[in-house]
Amino acid sequence: MKNDEPLPGVAGLPGLPGRRTLLRGAALFGLLAAAGCSSADRPGTPTKTPTPAASPAPGPPASRPQNASAYRLRPMTGMGPPRELPVRPAVRAAPILRMTGADRRMVLTFDDGPDPRYTSRILKTLRQYDVRAMFFVCGEMAEAHPDLLRQMADDGHAVENHTWSHPELTRLTRSAIRRQIERTSDLVDALVGEPPRWFRAPYGAWNRDTFELGSALGMEPLAWTVDTLDWREPGSGTIVRRVLDGAGPGVVVLSHDAGGDRSQSVQALRVYLPRLLDAGYEFSAPRSMRI
Numbered sequence: 001m002k003n004d005e006p007l008p009g010v011a012g013l014p015g016l017p018g019r020r021t022l023l024r025g026a027a028l029f030g031l032l033a034a035a036g037c038s039s040a041d042r043p044g045t046p047t048k049t050p051t052p053a054a055s056p057a058p059g060p061p062a063s064r065p066q067n068a069s070a071y072r073l074r075p076m077t078g079m080g081p082p083r084e085l086p087v088r089p090a091v092r093a094a095p096i097l098r099m100t101g102a103d104r105r106m107v108l109t110f111d112d113g114p115d116p117r118y119t120s121r122i123l124k125t126l127r128q129y130d131v132r133a134m135f136f137v138c139g140e141m142a143e144a145h146p147d148l149l150r151q152m153a154d155d156g157h158a159v160e161n162h163t164w165s166h167p168e169l170t171r172l173t174r175s176a177i178r179r180q181i182e183r184t185s186d187l188v189d190a191l192v193g194e195p196p197r198w199f200r201a202p203y204g205a206w207n208r209d210t211f212e213l214g215s216a217l218g219m220e221p222l223a224w225t226v227d228t229l230d231w232r233e234p235g236s237g238t239i240v241r242r243v244l245d246g247a248g249p250g251v252v253v254l255s256h257d258a259g260g261d262r263s264q265s266v267q268a269l270r271v272y273l274p275r276l277l278d279a280g281y282e283f284s285a286p287r288s289m290r291i
């Protein structure tokens with residue numbers, strides 16, 4: 001069953017041979033070097049989630065790339081006029097756990113989809129209350145249900161990156177991690193017209209490679225503040241209570257719209273969303289951690 005429960009003892013594979021060779025092309029190397037981070041020939045250093053909040057990235061929030069494919073890693077030299085490079089987030093050492101600058105504003109996130117059995121119902125509820133959310137999709141699910149991705153985008157939701165097939169990234173080589181992330185960004189870009197700005201590692205299994213590659217692909221790492229643990233199917237009432245108990249400014253809520261029976265997640269949303277709105281909360285799908 002898919003879920004994003006942090007795995008105990010998640011460990012990177014230390015000293016993968018030939019890892020350096022996976023940094024193909026001067027572009028990525030140059031980007032990483034320019035950011036002051038070292039190259040990839042170090043053991044993975046997984047970070048369990050939740051962890052202490054990362055420091056905000058310096059400077060103003062990143063702006064959108066000028067065109068839909070600008071996030072891709074490209075050579076920095078070539079013929080013709082200088083190509084505008086994407087604004088790339090700083091390489092973090094831990095994922096973001098909550099948003100800042102929020103005044104009774106929260107973020108709802110749904111992972112592992114889209115799944116037509118549940119995502120459509122979640123979209124319907126969000127539409128009913130005119131609320132925007134973030135969907136961390138898996139590429140293989142998005143490829144199977146492209147209309148749902150377009151519906152998300154049409155409704156104003158953010159379509160974000162949750163890898164292609166939901167692997168435990170800390171067990172993969174750097175090049176395999178990159179394929180998981182980049183292929184998903186490519187598909188989202190192709191389907192909704194813009195690439196993801198946020199990346200979430202399955203199971204909360206992060207390491208330095210995930211932070212570096214996510215950054216190089218123009219994405220910030222986002223974890224969560226409140227885990228509904230809905231994948232354990234605790235009953236919709238328990239999910240509701242967890243969300244209401246955890247509500248607060250800048251809080252990021254983790255739920256799932258795929259990976260198992262998500263009827264309880266669907267039902268819980270119908271209960272906690274109007275209650276939070278009545279309590280004065282607003283919801284957004286932020287492009288940066290400042291909402």
Ligand SMILES: [Zn+2]
Nearest residue numbers: 003004111112
């Ligand atoms: Zn997941």
